[in-house]
Amino acid sequence: MTDDQPSAPARRGPSRPVRRLATRALLGSAAAAAILTVLVGSHSGNAAYLGGPKSLEPTDQTSLAALPPAPPTDAAPTAQPAPVESTVTLPSGGTLMGLLLDAGLVRGEAHEAIIAFSEVYDPRRLRAGQAFTITTLAEDGPDAAPRLTGFSFEPETGLTVKTWRDGDGFTADAEKAPLVTATRRAGGRIDSSLYVAATRAGVPPGVLAQLIRTYSYDVDFQRDIQRGDAFSVMYTEKTTEDGRRVADGDVLFASLTLSGATFNLYRYEDSDGIVSYFDEHGHSLQKGLMRTPIDGARLSSSYGMRKHPILGYSKMHTGVDFAAPTGTPIYAAGSGTIDFAGRKGGYGNYIRIRHGGEYATAYAHMSRFAKGMGTGTRVKQGQVIGYVGTTGRSTGPHLHYEILVNGKHTNPLKVRMPSGRKLTGTEMARFEAQRTQADRLYASLPHDTEMASRVE
Ligand SMILES: [Zn+2]
Structure with a gap:
């Protein structure tokens, strides 16, 4: 490997443009690219991104280890061109090529990188407004175009597509962030509709749809909302480790207070693995028929x-x-x-x-x-x-x-519905244990202070 050649450490030393160009010519572009990766990785403080996905790290570390320790004088602040990182947004009608050319790259290099990118992500799926982080490294010479180190973007929360310089060419990879299940609690006063109140309290649309559908057997959402009506809900969601929501989970518990009457619901998975919602007495909320077989109408x-x-x-x-x-x-x-x-x-x-x-x-x-x-x-x-x-x-x-x-x-809004299931015996005992657990979990969760203060 070229990393152990005596010329390599010279790249870590004070800026010597002429010498560097000569080294590059001697080593050939593949070696130069490898050295660049090492340099960027060790100087940018952003090695995780520039080094690409985890599978590549050992290579980088090997390269670093092969380099003799740098003398203390190496640390001259103006010694190396620093990688330039910029975040740009795809304009309407714009292309990835356009973004890379705007970053000052030469067309051939941009093209190579896009080919690698295309193997992981179909460029036709790109949409205006998506943000790309592009990292380049200035080249020597007043008119020299910068070299592309890599670029990344997040087509959806928790999914990152990265393209980075790898030897002579480029490599791309799509990385899914590990997900965790978070339990949340929200609530508030209902002024105009449950939809408006829950949205204001930050309840995600999918959870809200679940809530409305489950309540639609018992509650006529077209009725006038009375002063003092309120709702609360506990639900799960899939998030990234840093707390960004990726997917909706389930409603675990909810409570609606309408004209002084309280409707509670608990999610319960019975011993056959069938999930449905029950009130606190073990009566199924799923009656024979829904009064409103549509959301948000x-x-x-x-x-x-x-x-x-x-x-x-x-x-x-x-x-x-x-x-x-x-x-x-x-x-x-x-x-x-x-x-x-x-x-x-x-x-x-x-x-x-x-x-x-x-x-x-x-x-x-x-x-x-x-x-x-x-x-x-x-x-x-x-x-x-x-x-x-x-x-x-x-x-x-x-x-x-x-x-x-x-x-x-x-009249669909007035007809007496066929009644639903009622839990009995061991199934009821099992439900009551889970209900107690849900109540305890709900009480332990922090609630939105702004919304809580609005509940009367
Ligand atoms: Zn009609």
């Missing part, structure tokens, strides 16, 4: 006689309408079998599900059905069956939702 028309918005005369409205943007997912309100999926006159794209016993539900005006939905398809409660649209006789994107009992239309 606004009730735009209720059940009963009304003046028809298109036909103009009074007509029975046989369901409820939820206004939501086109493409919003629609859930199966309960488990069952689809007995109709297709075009149906004024209903447009329409699905009806038979839930066994006396109940059926229907969903109209969908823009499209979810994959695999057809007559005879078995669906599970909460499964996406289609997406909001405005097909058929409709004035704008919304879900028209119907519940039929023994073939007769009923």
